[in-house]
Amino acid sequence: xxxxxxxxxxxxxxxxxxxxxxxxxxxxxxxxxxxxxxxxxxxxxxxxxxxxxxxxxxxxxxxxxxxxxxxxxxxxxxxxxxxxxxxxxxxxxxxxxxxxxxxxxxxxx
Amino acid sequence: xxxxxxxxxxxxxxxxxxxxxxxxxxxxxxxxxxxxxxxxxxxxxxxxxxxxxxxxxxxxxxxxxxxxxxxxxxxxxxxxxxxxxxxxxxxxxxxxxxxxxxxxxxxxx
DNA sequence: TGAATCTATAAGTGGTTGCTTATATAATGA
DNA sequence: TCATTATATAAGCAACCACTTATAGATTCA
Numbered sequence: 165x166x167x168x169x170x171x172x173x174x175x176x177x178x179x180x181x182x183x184x185x186x187x188x189x190x191x192x193x194x195x196x197x198x199x200x201x202x203x204x205x206x207x208x209x210x211x212x213x214x215x216x217x218x219x220x221x222x223x224x225x226x227x228x229x230x231x232x233x234x235x236x237x238x239x240x241x242x243x244x245x246x247x248x249x250x251x252x253x254x255x256x257x258x259x260x261x262x263x264x265x266x267x268x269x270x271x272x273x
Numbered sequence: 274x275x276x277x278x279x280x281x282x283x284x285x286x287x288x289x290x291x292x293x294x295x296x297x298x299x300x301x302x303x304x305x306x307x308x309x310x311x312x313x314x315x316x317x318x319x320x321x322x323x324x325x326x327x328x329x330x331x332x333x334x335x336x337x338x339x340x341x342x343x344x345x346x347x348x349x350x351x352x353x354x355x356x357x358x359x360x361x362x363x364x365x366x367x368x369x370x371x372x373x374x375x376x377x378x379x380x381x382x
Numbered sequence: 383t384g385a386a387t388c389t390a391t392a393a394g395t396g397g398t399t400g401c402t403t404a405t406a407t408a409a410t411g412a
Numbered sequence: 413t414c415a416t417t418a419t420a421t422a423a424g425c426a427a428c429c430a431c432t433t434a435t436a437g438a439t440t441c442a
Contacts (some may be wrong), residue, residue: 165361167289169365174287179430196389202339209431212392216430229389230439241361245354252274288400306418319399325400339409339418339433387440398429403422410417 165241173242176220177249181205182213186236187250189223192260194234201268202258222246231270282351285329286358290314291322294340296359297344302344310377312365326334331355340379342362 177183181203188194188202199210214234217223221240226233237243263269286292290312297303297311301317305372308319323343326332346352372378 167292167362170292170358170362171287171289175285175429178280178283178287181430183279185274197387206432207389208391208433213429215390245357249279253276255277256381264402266274284399290400304418305420315402316419317403317421321400324420341419385440385442387438389436389438391436392434393432394434395432396430399427400425400436401427404430405423406421407419409416410415411418412413412415 165234168185172220174232176216176222179213182217183250184256185196185210185213185217186222186246187253187256188258188260189234189236190247193233195231195233195270196261197231198263198270201263202256202260219253221272282331282371283327284333285325287354288322292359292362293365294319294326295355296362296365297332297358298345298367299356300345302342304340304342304379306340307372307379308335308378310372310375311365311369320372334366 170211177186184203185199188199194202196207196210196214199205200207203210214223214225218225222237223234224237226235240246260269286295293312294308297308303311305316305319308314309316312319314336323332327334328347330364331346332343335344338374345355369378
């Protein structure tokens with residue numbers, strides 16, 4: 165890994181909203197519409213964050229019906245570092261559990 | 274550590290020139306004029322990078338005569354993470370050893 | 383088929399970043 | 413004292429960033 169690649173990685177992780185997204189993804193795979201419920205952000209903003217995370221190889225996507233399910237790339241060479249960094253951060257206010265209790269968790273197929 | 278603090282940290286580290294600086298500092302404390310020899314960068318650019326690293330708590334300074342000696346803050350909570358990240362990066366082309374051999378290493382007092 | 387839903391992308395915008403040149407401050411030493 | 417050296421800071425600038433609104437593409441289902 166060279167300096168430019170490391171820079172790209174750290175810039176992808178180094179945004180508080182993307183860290184929140186990664187924190188959620190470390191617990192479950194999620195689609196954009198679920199993030200709109202979790203993250204007080206517009207749908208395009210979330211899509212753009214996902215694109216940036218994907219370009220850095222941190223996440224992957226899988227089309228499932230009309231949803232795009234996003235998940236952490238556990239094969240990324242810095243995946244262990246990411247998990248460690250996320251472990252230092254507090255739990256997000258709004259949890260995936262909240263989502264389930266409100267019946268807003270997407271169940272595709 | 275909250276999300277904003279982590280973001281500030283990752284933004285401070287997430288620049289290829291600052292990573293180079295940190296890599297050098299992980300081996301030795303250095304002053305600005307030594308970095309101008311090591312880093313194909315102007316003196317103000319280096320000073321500005323040091324300021325940014327200092328604001329994030331990654332480095333500390335010590336005045337010694339007309340020099341300001343900069344060193345890694347080994348007490349930073351993410352110091353072990355930093356060392357690990359740096360260990361993944363290649364050796365800089367120009368080494369501190371080169372500096373010594375060229376008689377450009379500063380010896381203050 | 384056509385409305386509703388989910389997502390991606392485009393264009394525009396204000397703020398930030400990393401650099402430059404110019405200059406100020408401070409310490410050293412002839 | 414005065415030139416030299418080391419450093420910090422200021423102002424200016426092009427590039428980039430994270431967001432917004434608007435819109436288009438794709439899928440589902442009545």
